[in-house]
Structures are given as structure tokens and as C-alpha cells.
Amino acid sequence: MATPFAQVDLPDGIGGRQYIVKRGSYISTSATIAAPSQVSRDSGENAYTYTGFMAGANSADMGLMYDSNVGIGSAEQGWKPTIQINGITTNSSLISPYNQVQASNAYMAGSQVTFYAWYNYEKKIRMKVDGTAICADLGCGRSADTPLTTIVTSNTAYDIQPSSFQKWKVLAVVTGDDIGKNKSVFSNIKVDGVAVPSSAFPTPDEDGATVTRDANNNVTITVTGK
Template identity: 50%
Template sequence: MKKKMVLPILAAASLVFSPFAGHIASAESADNTLEGTNGREIVIHKQDDISIAKINEIVNRFKKGIEEDRASNQKISINKNVSESVYDNTIYDYTIIGEDYVYKYEEVPNKAPELTIEKPDVKYLTEGQNDRITTSAYNIGDGIGGRQNIVKNGSYLSTLLRLPLDSQVVQETAAYNYSGFTSGDYEADMGLVYDSTVGPGSFEKGWKPTMVVKRNGVESHSGFVTGYSNVQAANAYLSNSDVVLYVWYNYNGKARMKISGTATCRDIGCSDGTNTSLISIMETDNSLNINTVNQWKLLSTVVSTGDKGRNRGTYSSIKVNDVAVPSSAFSAPLTDHASITRDGNNTVTITADQNL
């Protein structure tokens, strides 16, 4: 039996969502026919109370987002293994996190696209402060790790993230490598969480996208989404591989994340265990309309109750609005049982390692 992964605590009463979740409470096909960007009819698994108008709206948003991404010149051309220039063999996993529903769309070449609409499996998490500064020193209340803040104006941050070897990760609850931003009352964590039950048969290890947006450190229902807690499906980005990570605080009003890299399977359910290029996009359903950021951030953390564990993340080619971040924009590193180094090319390596 596949064991269920327990998601870590990112903030007081916050919720987390992973786009590789897969349980469908109820499913049926929509009455009308909709096609994906590959021209194939979309298979739709939906809740009974979702209107056709809403399905049309969300499908058009997915299609527009994928088409815009394919046409976009926002690429990091520094590693041919993470190239986004060839889309014929690329999977798109696109998730929109709503307050009442989560919309998950996957488009695989030469297969019918699938749209799954679920009511969030909401779980109020106990109090924790995964990356908050709680004293004059950096202290993660439920684990260890390091945080590198970056103060630089711009609409998005991009970086090449080298994921660690499996031997470099020891988790009690979970391990994260992620970016994000702080903007007034808002705090966004956008990146990847480690899972040791992925791949065909759930016997492999890898990294799944995850995103949480908080306001004043707590969950809110005022037209603003904090996330979703449910992990089941099997696909993930390969350990010891490079992924390109983008984070936006205001992408047409939405908080948004994009990750591109190599996944362990050809689809979300890992029916074919062939390593395949995967682009994951995640964004909020409602517009947050955040006007500016106070700072960007890069982190590597381990969630545990005993301040122990191991993790590592290496961030290179760090850019804001596709312009390399200067040394002057990097704040003093913040660590809790971790080390942070930055070389002459402003490559940031965060290593957490304690009490093993």
C-alpha cells in the first residue's frame, strides 16, 4: 500500500497544495465537448455543482496560459537539459487554486487532456513558522534550514535550481527547496517538496511542486486562496537534476509559479516510467493584485520536531525580470542549523544538516 505523505507546516493555520494530487471524490464527463491545445477532446472529471459556464471559463484559461507559455521568450538558456524550446514531447501540468475548488489540468502529447475539478480536502494545520524570523536570529519553529533574501524591484524572479542527491536529503516530516516573496501582509512559498513514494509502483524518490500563499500568516476566505492539502499521484521531478523556477507576485493579478525540468514519468499517474520534460504551472484563481514586493527569497528547509534532518538546494543564474541580480541585492543570509554560501557568480548554495 502506498503510504500517505504528511505535508509540513508552513505557517499558522495555512494550507498547502501539491498539483500532483489525484483523488476524485466524484467524476463525470461534461455535457459539451472541449478540446485542449493539442486538438484532442478533454476528459473532464467534475463535481456535480460545477456549471458548464465555469468549466468553459477555466478551460479557456488553461489553454490561453499554455499557448502564452509556448510563445513566451521568457526562457533561461543556460542548460540544454532544461530547454523549453521543444514542446512536442513536453507534459503540461497546470493547476489553479480556488477558494472552493481546485482545477487540475494535464496535457500530454498524443493523449486526451484531463481536467479534474475537486473540492479542497481542507486540513487546518497546527501552528508553525517554517520560514519566519521569530527573534533577532533566524529560527524555524518546526525545523531547520536557510533563507537568502533578495531586495530587487521587478515583476518576477527566475533561477536555475539544482535539486539534491537522495543521499543529501533526510526528512522527518518533509524537505523543501523553494522561492517566493514577501509583500506587505502577503507571504508566498513557491517551489518543490521531497517525496519518497513516486514513480511506477511508488518506489522512487523525487520532487513535487507545491505552493502556498498566506496573508498575515493565516488562512483567509476574503477572495484569497491559501492552498490545498492532498498528495497522491506519482509523477515528480528527478532528484539530482536541474529545474528552472519562476515566481510572479502579480501575473495578470494572480500569484503564479512555473517549474520546468525532467520528470520521472510521462504522465501524472506514472503509467509510463519514461523520463519526460515537464512544465508545471500553478496560480491562484482569484486576483490578489499585489502591487510590489518587499523582497524575494530562496530557501532550503527540513520540517521536523527535533531540529534535525538534511537538505540542499543550489540556486544559480538568479535573475529578476531576466536581469542578473547584483551582489548588492543579496541580504545577509539567515540560517537555523544550516549554511549558506554565495560565489563570485552569485550562485547560492543552502545546506541544512543537523543531528543525524
């Protein structure tokens, strides 16, 4: 049964956030990302599905951003990789050849992807995404549903140590005003390849959203606005 939680203010928008208090070097989770009918936003807003972490003075939101103008002729909708590190979106790079989901290409809206996130991968912050993209390459030279992997790493070597690590997180948000909608379902949540126990899930944060967790520790975040 879904349990209602107190609303809290998330900075720069609305959404739901589930922290996961479990130490380990990386988190992995499957995520069903929103279909176009499950996302709404104005020109000044963006919808995101994230995993990430908090470690001392460092934090990262690592995942996908919704784009309604991708594919051939910008006529499709999809989700593009993005990382925000300590509030900055420009301090990371896609790693070739795992860099084809950008520009006109995106992961299919309404599909399932798998996220992997590290806070210290050879001293850098790193994200990997496995999923099905709408095209085979970033220019959409061939429009065909294509399994593609994305790897993004920070440009800075943060060298975050386990002693400063606090917690992982999964989120679905809409930035901007207190309107818009989004939905993400996170399943098979693991740390270092081991399923996370129920005791690792504290009370989630909700701001214009509902966060529920079932008996299998699948987390559903539904953003509906205020």
C-alpha cells in the first residue's frame, strides 16, 4: 500500500527523491522513463530522471533529461544523458565511442534503461547508461531503434573517498515553476551488485510529487505539480 509522506521543498523545481543509505562503490538500477503522455512542461522547464549520490561537500545528479525535439526532423521525443555535479552541468564529458546518444539522438521515451553511477572511478565521477535509442548515431543518419551504451565522466578528478560518502539517491523532477509532470519507476536497485535491503530506504522527499515503494523495493516517483 502506498504511504503518504510530508511535502518538502526541493530546490529549483518539483519532484520526488528517495535516498538510499548503503555504502558501496557504485549504484545500479533499472528505470522505466516517462512516455510523452507522462511528461508536461513549459518552455522554461525541463524534466529529469536521475540517480546520484551525496558525499561530504560533493553531490551529483546523474541521468537523463527529456527532449521533445529529437530524431529525424526533430519530430520525436526522447531522453538524453546529463550529469550535474555540485550544481554545475558543464564539468563532464561523454566518452567515445559511447557518445552517440546526444544531439538528434535520445533514449526512447517510455522505455527501460539501466543506470550505473560511481563517485570514484579512477578518481572521477562516472555514469553509464544502457538502453534503446531512437537512432543508431548522434546525427540520426539511420533512424532505427538501437541498443546503445552511454558513458559520461567528470572532467575533474574529485577523488572522493569512502569516508566522506553519505548516501545514494534516485529522483524524478521537473525544474522551473511548480507545475509540470514526470514519472519514473526504479527497480532492481543494487549497490555493488547486491540488492539494497528495505532498511536502507529512509522516508522519501516529496514536493508536488508522490513517492511509493513496494515489497520488492521498487520505487515509483510520480510528479504531478502543485
